[in-house]
Amino acid sequence: MQMPKIFDNTESPLYNVNRNQDNRPPAIIDLGFSGASDDLQKVVNNLTVMYSEMIRSVNSTLDFMGQPYKAGFAPSPGMGSSERGSHVAAHVWVGNPKNKYREDMGNFYSAGRDTLFYCHHANVDRMWSIWKTLKTDVPKDITDPDFLNAAFLFYDENKQLVRVKVADCLDHRRMGYDFERVDIPWLNYKPPRKAAKSKIQPISKGAQKPEDLFPLNLKKITRVLVPKSAKGKADEVLVLENIETDSTKFIKFDVFVNDEDDNAEELDKAEYAGTFAQVPHKTKDKKGKSTISLRLTELYEDIDVADDDTIVVTLIPRSNGDDVTIGGIKIIPSPPRSG
Ligand SMILES: [Cu+2]
Structure with a gap:
């Protein structure tokens, strides 16, 4: 749960000085921004955050993927759990708090200046590919043609503009790559069960309607x-x-x-x-x-x-x-x- 060391070699082009110096390896990432000072507490917090955003808090495809954004909609209709949790945390954790806008990773406009950004977002894609294989009761595919046919223009390796549809990208293997299989420690990480029944009677004091x-x-x-x-x-x-x-x-x-x-x-x-x-x-x-x-x-x-x-x-x-x-x-x- 540390920044991969390959990004922290100051001789390497993968290194970027615009990062939080306190969070260089061996610092443990704090995906929950819990402020926990104890590394073990950070680790279990991270496992909890991942299990929650991938499985426990997700009731529907859109809870994970985010709300639809179609022609005529107001911008930013709502992030899914795949975006608003660990993804955001990694951005802000890496960005340099001494810079006005927490550049590079800590702000939308500058994140792409850090080589870590590409690795981070490949990992967000990987989370999606793992999520699709989970045996939960939530359907994993979006069938809305507006989503499947949405198209984007990119330059390919020959500097030619190509049009790519969302439907072309649903299976990363069709794009010629795959992710390394590694252990997924959060997969079965359930928070400890409560020993006593949870009643609201003793805790409702101070709560308002x-x-x-x-x-x-x-x-x-x-x-x-x-x-x-x-x-x-x-x-x-x-x-x-x-x-x-x-x-x-x-x-x-x-x-x-x-x-x-x-x-x-x-x-x-x-x-x-x-x-x-x-x-x-x-x-x-x-x-x-x-x-x-x-x-x-x-x-x-x-x-x-x-x-x-x-x-x-x-x-x-x-x-x-x-x-x-x-x-x-x-x-x-x-x-x-x-x-
Ligand atoms: Cu991002």
Whole structure:
């Protein structure tokens, strides 16, 4: 879980001085931006983040891939879990905090100046290829012709413009390459189960109803009493609606359910429901707006949720909470898992 050493050889063209010097090898990456100082804690946090964004919090194809963006739509309709978690974390972790825009990797406009960017994004592709092989109940293919026929122009190795459709890229092996098979330590990494039944009664103190809080500016840790669609262990998703952010800032917040303590350094627990994070853009249009869904079904099993008709959702801002406003919060039955 370190930057590969090949990128840290100062004699090599792969080296880039515009990186966070504190995060050179052997520093362990902190995918959850948990701020954990203990390396072992960082490792288990990382495994939890990966398991959550690949499996546990994903109810539908679009939860993973992101919302559709079609002609006439407002820009940035919403990131999927494959984009807004570990992908963002690696960008911001590598970028140099001493530079105004955390260049190179820490900002959208400059990320491509770092050789690590290409390796990082090849790895994001690899995560997609692994996700497609997972034996979960979520369909893995998008059949919408708007998606399959969307086309992009690239220069090929002979400097000729070529048009490539999304449908041409769904199987990377057709493009002549494959990924090395390596162990996937997060694949079966479930957070430790709770020993006692999780009831809201002792933890609802200080939690408020959504109608008294939303729209919510996420300045501080906030606990919300959210009504469930059905009591107890139901197949449900948590929806955070109309999340408005300042797109020029690094934003991150985490979501927990029925959590008794707010120990920000620990993500490896059954109550962790998911993450929202974004890479800053240097852009004139400063407003980003999106909605995310987090599946709760497995979480309910892991915390052994009681037969309550309400849960307590804790929202923990990690970076620039002042620049986040969440329009609404609700729990609904898991929508059909169609592609
Ligand atoms: Cu990226």
